[in-house]
Amino acid sequence: MENVKVIFWGLGAMGSGMAKDILLNKQGISIVGAIGQNPAKIGKDLGEVLGLERNLGVIVSDKPEQVLKDTEADIVLHSTQSFTKDVFPEISLIVKSGKNVITIAEEMSAPQVETPDLADKLDKLAQENKVTILGTGVNPGFVLDTLILTMSGACQVVNKIWAARINDLSPFGPTVMKTQGVGTTVAEFEAGVKSGAIVGHIGFRQSIYLIAKSLGWELDEVVETREPLVTSVYRETPHVKVQPGMVAGCRHIARGYKNGQEIITLEHPQQIHPELEGVKTGDYVVIEGTPTIKFSDEQEIPGGIGTMAAAVNMIPQVINAPAGLLTMPELPVISALAGDIRKKIKR
Amino acid sequence: MENVKVIFWGLGAMGSGMAKDILLNKQGISIVGAIGQNPAKIGKDLGEVLGLERNLGVIVSDKPEQVLKDTEADIVLHSTQSFTKDVFPEISLIVKSGKNVITIAEEMSAPQVETPDLADKLDKLAQENKVTILGTGVNPGFVLDTLILTMSGACQVVNKIWAARINDLSPFGPTVMKTQGVGTTVAEFEAGVKSGAIVGHIGFRQSIYLIAKSLGWELDEVVETREPLVTSVYRETPHVKVQPGMVAGCRHIARGYKNGQEIITLEHPQQIHPELEGVKTGDYVVIEGTPTIKFSDEQEIPGGIGTMAAAVNMIPQVINAPAGLLTMPELPVISALAGDIRKKIKR
Numbered sequence: 001m002e003n004v005k006v007i008f009w010g011l012g013a014m015g016s017g018m019a020k021d022i023l024l025n026k027q028g029i030s031i032v033g034a035i036g037q038n039p040a041k042i043g044k045d046l047g048e049v050l051g052l053e054r055n056l057g058v059i060v061s062d063k064p065e066q067v068l069k070d071t072e073a074d075i076v077l078h079s080t081q082s083f084t085k086d087v088f089p090e091i092s093l094i095v096k097s098g099k100n101v102i103t104i105a106e107e108m109s110a111p112q113v114e115t116p117d118l119a120d121k122l123d124k125l126a127q128e129n130k131v132t133i134l135g136t137g138v139n140p141g142f143v144l145d146t147l148i149l150t151m152s153g154a155c156q157v158v159n160k161i162w163a164a165r166i167n168d169l170s171p172f173g174p175t176v177m178k179t180q181g182v183g184t185t186v187a188e189f190e191a192g193v194k195s196g197a198i199v200g201h202i203g204f205r206q207s208i209y210l211i212a213k214s215l216g217w218e219l220d221e222v223v224e225t226r227e228p229l230v231t232s233v234y235r236e237t238p239h240v241k242v243q244p245g246m247v248a249g250c251r252h253i254a255r256g257y258k259n260g261q262e263i264i265t266l267e268h269p270q271q272i273h274p275e276l277e278g279v280k281t282g283d284y285v286v287i288e289g290t291p292t293i294k295f296s297d298e299q300e301i302p303g304g305i306g307t308m309a310a311a312v313n314m315i316p317q318v319i320n321a322p323a324g325l326l327t328m329p330e331l332p333v334i335s336a337l338a339g340d341i342r343k344k345i346k347r
Numbered sequence: 348m349e350n351v352k353v354i355f356w357g358l359g360a361m362g363s364g365m366a367k368d369i370l371l372n373k374q375g376i377s378i379v380g381a382i383g384q385n386p387a388k389i390g391k392d393l394g395e396v397l398g399l400e401r402n403l404g405v406i407v408s409d410k411p412e413q414v415l416k417d418t419e420a421d422i423v424l425h426s427t428q429s430f431t432k433d434v435f436p437e438i439s440l441i442v443k444s445g446k447n448v449i450t451i452a453e454e455m456s457a458p459q460v461e462t463p464d465l466a467d468k469l470d471k472l473a474q475e476n477k478v479t480i481l482g483t484g485v486n487p488g489f490v491l492d493t494l495i496l497t498m499s500g501a502c503q504v505v506n507k508i509w510a511a512r513i514n515d516l517s518p519f520g521p522t523v524m525k526t527q528g529v530g531t532t533v534a535e536f537e538a539g540v541k542s543g544a545i546v547g548h549i550g551f552r553q554s555i556y557l558i559a560k561s562l563g564w565e566l567d568e569v570v571e572t573r574e575p576l577v578t579s580v581y582r583e584t585p586h587v588k589v590q591p592g593m594v595a596g597c598r599h600i601a602r603g604y605k606n607g608q609e610i611i612t613l614e615h616p617q618q619i620h621p622e623l624e625g626v627k628t629g630d631y632v633v634i635e636g637t638p639t640i641k642f643s644d645e646q647e648i649p650g651g652i653g654t655m656a657a658a659v660n661m662i663p664q665v666i667n668a669p670a671g672l673l674t675m676p677e678l679p680v681i682s683a684l685a686g687d688i689r690k691k692i693k694r
Contacts, residue, residue, distance in 0.1 A: 021503045025637075027563075142501055146680060150497045153660050153681030154489055154653040156368045216374075216686015289683070290372075291652050294645045302638050306501040313500050329680045333493060334500030336636070339563015 001342045004315065007033035007071055007099070009064060009090065010079035011041055011049060014104055017308045018077055020050055026312070028342035033071040034060045037080075064090065068097035074319050077311060078103035082202050084111040088118050091133060092125060100131045100318050102311050108135025109145070110206035110327055123325035132321040136314055136328055138306030139165060140203030143283050144266050145210040146328045151285055151293050158215060158289040164267040166281045167300045168274055169249060174239045180250045180270050181228060183240040189228040189247045200226045200252030201268040208256045208264050214329040219264075220257045227251040235273045248272055313337050316344035348689045351662065354380035354418060354446070356411060356437065357426035358388055358396060361451055364655045365424055367397055373659070375689035380418040381407045384427075411437065415444035421666050424658060425450035429549050431458040435465050438480060439472060447478045447665050449658050455482025456492070457553035457674055470672035479668040483661055483675055485653030486512060487550030490630050491613050492557040493675045498632055498640050505562060505636040511614040513628045514647045515621055516596060521586045527597045527617050528575060530587040536575040536594045547573045547599030548615040555603045555611050561676040566611075567604045574598040582620045595619055660684050663691035 006022065006029060008015050015036075022029055034046045039062075041049045047056040061067050068076075076094045081087050084107040091108070094101045111119040126133050135141065144163055152158055169176060176182075181189040181198040192198035205222055212219050231248040234241075242248045249271025256264035274281055281300050287293040317331045328334070337344070353369065353376060355362050362383075369376055381393045386409075388396045394403040408414050415423075423441045428434050431454040438455070441448045458466040473480045482488065491510055499505055516523060523529075528536040528545040539545035552569055559566050578595040581588075589595045596618020603611035621628060628647050634640040664678045675681070684691070 025504050138501060146500075147497060149680055149682035150494060152683040153493075154485060154648045154656050155683040156652060156656045156659070157372050158683045158685050214680070214682045216684060216688075216690060218686070287683075291649050293648060295642050297643075298641045301501045301640060305503060305638050309501050309503045312503070329682065332679060333496055333561070333676045335496035335561045335676065336499040336502040336505045336634075337563060338505050339565070341563070343563060 001345070001347070003028055003030040004075070004319065004341050004345060005030055005032045005073040006315070007035070007067060007073045007076045009035040009076055009094070011036040011038070011060065012079060013304065014079040014308055015077065016050055017304065018079070018312050019046065021308055021312055023050070023052065026337060026341060028340035029315070031056060031058055032073050033067045034058050035062070035064045035067050036060045037062055064093060068093060068099065073099050075100040075102065075315055078105070080105070082106045084108055084115045084118050088122070091122060095122070095125045095129050095131055095133065098129055098131060100133070102134050102136060102314055102318055104137045104307055104311050105135055106137065106140055106202040107206060109137065109140035109203060110209045111135065111325070113205045113209045119325060126325050127323045130323045132318045132323055133325045134314060134318050134328070134331065136310045138301060138303050138310055140206040140210070141328055142306060142310050142334070143301055145207040146334065148211060148285050148287070149214050149329055151295055152215065152287050154293060155287060155289045155291065158287055160263055160288040161211065161286070162265045163285045164269070165283050165300055166269055166274065166279065167303065168272065168281050169270050170237045170272045177240045181247050182249055182272055183242050184228070184247045186228050186230060186247060193226045198226065198250060200250045201270070204252070204254035204266055204268070207266060208254055210327055210329055211264055212256060217258055217263065220260065222254055222256050224252065224254045229269060229271045231277065233276050235276055237272050240272065242272065309336070310334065316341055320346045348692070348694070350375055350377040351422070351666065351688050351692060352377055352379045352420040353662070354382065354414065354420045354423045356382040356423055356441070358383040358385070358407065359426065360651065361426040361655055362424070363397055364651065365426070365659050366393065368655055368659055370397070370399065373684060373688060375687035376662070378403060378405055379420050380414045381405050382409070382411045382414050383407045384409055411440060415440060415446065420446050422447040422449065422662055425452070427452070429453045431455055431462045431465050435469070438469060442469070442472045442476050442478055442480065445476050445478060447480070449481050449483060449661055449665055451484045451654055451658050452482055453484065453487055453549040454553060456484065456487035456550065457556045458482065458672070460552045460556045466672060473672050474670045477670045479665045479670055480672045481661060481665050481675070481678065483657045485648060485650050485657055487553040487557070488675055489653060489657050489681070490648055491615070492554040493681065495558060495632050495634070496561050496676055498642055499562065499634050501640060502634060502636040502638065505634055507610055507635040508558065508633070509612045510632045511616070512630050512647055513616055513621065513626065514650065515619065515628050516617050517584045517619045524587045528594050529596055529619055530589050531594045533575050533577060533594060540573045545573065545597060547597045548617065551599070551601035551613055551615070554613060555601055557674055557676055558611055559603060564605055564610065567607065569601055569603050571599065571601045576616060576618045578624065580623050582623055584619050587619065589619065656683070657681065663688055667693045
């Protein structure tokens, strides 16, 4: 059997990282095309762009139509933007070229939530072109939805789900500091939330939708809150200094209600140096029911690597899937790919 | 849409518990037949047999052929015995009647391991009759395979998997004490392991097969060891008294090797009152790789409830699946069923 053929659309940190993972760690899969937008990368060999010692014979192009038309491939790994309305034209183009697509656009993990009309269009388009579309990533797509759902598989009854993903923003750059409100005063934070400059986490509504839909819960509403994490101690990173009384991060919480009861609570407090006030990072899941199930890890699954891994690991499931726009819980169990990918492909 | 129709074959603790779960907790599903073997139950209404206040209009029968022939149903929940060779005739009968089947027979979680010929026959039979066969349960089927695989979904590289399921046998009866060697001397324990009277856990080879197959690892061999858990303190339950120096349980370990390296280690030490020597029960997973992922729960998922839940929760996935003999990782993500099951069925 020939190698699985993949085209990359998007060569930022995530796209480049997925390409390297495929080249260094995966067997039975070849990169056959690369679409970028950074002028510094266009026209260069992908191997050079990725900082490898060798050329791959794949030239980075800024002409998506041409690459998709001229290149035979099984699947496109797409990583450009976060919102469905922004990636819709790109994903449509991929689908019309007859290729499956995995995107890490956060909203695409369940585009039905914010843009049901675009979700319908993508589903129809995928069926017409006999390909599959999946949005995934570490979160949404894995930690606060697929993993929770899997854990609930041992429950006869589920009454309530609480989960938290507590991480440390210290390694991140100035953009993340701004979108999480790190270094602001409380008043600036509240103004930032109001204006939309401070966004917190993108994906809560998608995760809650996936959980509720899979369990069979019909929710009344989902309410999100973004609170300033005011520090009582001095915290700093190379990009920001936060005095006591100022904001070290954003405590973003989403709550799903059913018959007026809070039935799903997902928390994602993101801050720099949580350890300075004794906060332990990690992923925590509590499913109250019969039985009650509580899982946690010692350290949160890293966001970047987790997203890249989830997207690459779903390649066989997406190639094997029936045509249409699908979500993670509708596909076979995600798992790492440690052997030849071709053995997992059903042609 | 009509309710999903299920027949029960096997009305022991597991079968009865699954039937009660369906009657008390599930929506959109009806029990339409019941096959038992205990003379005290035959000819009685299933409601009476389950200790409910009401009759269900389903009479427990000891004539499987007749029930399967006369009763229209979507699926049979099967819980009679543990080994594929023993349940093969029963599952064949179900499949020939044109019904899907979920069985909790431990070996059926991956019948390819011990009985590849029977697995082939079942797969062909299922395809001929356009139905799906699945073996599942808490373990094998969930904790030490499906759950580990799901967690590995966030890994780019997996080097080694270690997992342990540490539980407390204190609530169990005399049969379990015997099959785990509780209350024996070390010499008796070793003789019991040799004769096959002390079995430990059934399902390690199946779990390791599912992990290796899904990840793409080809293993050289799987080695199982059963060691006596010798107590240094007095332990007792209503069924057994264990003096210091005697055996309080069985430490059953399975190791999978690849290129001579131990790459999968699954441990399942089962004993009475582990807390008396400071042993904490729980489910523990460590996936060494990029990234390393470590999850644990505060208390192990209870075996009985977990098995009943896993089997019932997979009903929609099995009804929706393509025909054939399938395993848990090949099917969409397991999750609890909290709403109307019919909404999950694709007709």
